[in-house]
Amino acid sequence: MPELVRSAVLTNYAEIARSVGLDPYQMVRSVGLSQACLVERDLKIPTTAVRRLLEDSAALSGVENFGLRMAETRRLSILGQLGLVARDAPTVRHLLDVIAQYMRVHNESLLLRIEESGGLATIRQDLVVDEPGAMHQSVELALGAVMRVLRIFLGDDWWPRRVCFVHQSPVDLSLHRRLFGPALEFGCEFDGIVCKSSDLDTPIASSDPVMAGYARRLLENTVGMDPQSIDKEVRQLVLILLPTGRCSVENVARHLGVDRRTVHRRLERDGITFSALVNQARLDLSERYLAHPTRTMAEIADLLGFSGPSTLARWHQAQFGIPATLRRKALLAQATGRPAKA
Secondary structure, three states, rough: OOEEEEHHHHHHHHHHHHHHHHHHHHHHHHOOOOHHHHHOOOEEHHHHHHHHHHHHHHHHHHHHHHHHHHHHOOOHHHHOHHHHHHOOOHHHHHHHHHHHHHHHHHHEEEEEEEEEOOOEEEEEEOOOOOOOOOOHHHHHHHHHHHHHHHHHOOOOOOOOEEEOOOOOOOOOOOOHHHHHHHOOOOOOOEEEEEEEEHHOOEOOOOOOOHHHHHHHHHHHHHHOOOOOOOOOHHHHHHHHHHHOOOOOOHHHHHHOOOOOHHHHHHHHOOOOHHHHHHHHHHHHHHHHHHOOOOHHHHHHHHHOOOOOOOHHHHHHHHHHHHHHHHHHHHHHHHOOOOOOOO
C-alpha cells in the first residue's frame, strides 16, 4: 500500500503554478491526481504523485525553487488536527516532539527526529518515497515548512546555526537565504536544521496544557492506526539505523519495545521480511547517494550500512547487474543532461 499525505500539502500550489505559467489542473491530472486535491485539504493522496508533481512543475517552469515558494507562506495550521495538538505544547521542543510522533497522520512518508550533542540540536528530516527519482522540491518544501514553524515561535530575528541539504546547490539562492538565513550547506549527509539546544526550550506563550491534553486524546482516538501492522515504523527505523551500522532486527525491536520474534511475525503477516525492507531501503537510497558527485564510495558504503566499498560493490552488482561506478556515471550524466561515457 503506498504512503499517503493529506492534500493540504498542495496548499497554494495552484497560485504558484499559475505565477510561473503552468496550468495547475492539467499538472495534477498528469500525475494521476484529482483536481479536488487543490481545494480540499483532508483528502489522502499518494506521496509518489506529489513528488512527481513538484519535480515536473519545477522542470517545466524552469523554476528551481518551486517547492520552496510553496513553503514560504506555510503555518502550523497546514497540519490540520496535528497542528491543533502541537500549538498548545509548552515549549518548542515539545511542539517538535508532538509533530514527530504523529507526523504519519499528516504525511506517512515524512520522518522527523531531534538529535542532540554538545549543546546543539539537529532536526533531521527523511522522506521515504516508494519510487526512484529526484526529491529536491519535496525536501525543500518540507524543510521550509519546518523552518517557518520554528520562526513563528522563536521570532523573526532567529536563525539556525546550519541548514543542511543532501542535494546540490541551485543557481539562485536568494529565496533560500530569505527563508533559511545565511548558514546554508549543500551536499551534506542529511537534510535538516541545526540550532542551539537551548533554542528548543523556548516556552510557547499561547500554550494551554488542558486543551493540549484534550486535543491529543481526540487525535489518538481518530488516528485509526492498526497496532498489528508495524511495517511503516520498521521502514522508518531502518532508514535511521542504516548509516549507524546498527540496523539489525534486534535493534529495531528494541526501539519498538517488542522482541525480535514479534517484529518478524507482524511483518510476515503483511507478507514482508525484515531483510527485504533493509534491501529496499538500500535500493531507494543508493540512487540518491550515487548521484552525489563528491561523495566517495566509502562514504556511500557507510551510509547504506555496509562494512566497506567492496561489500557495496558486490551488493550493487548483484542487484543491478552493473558496477556501482557505471551506474554513478549514468546518474550524473542524467542530472547534467549529457550522455554517459563508457
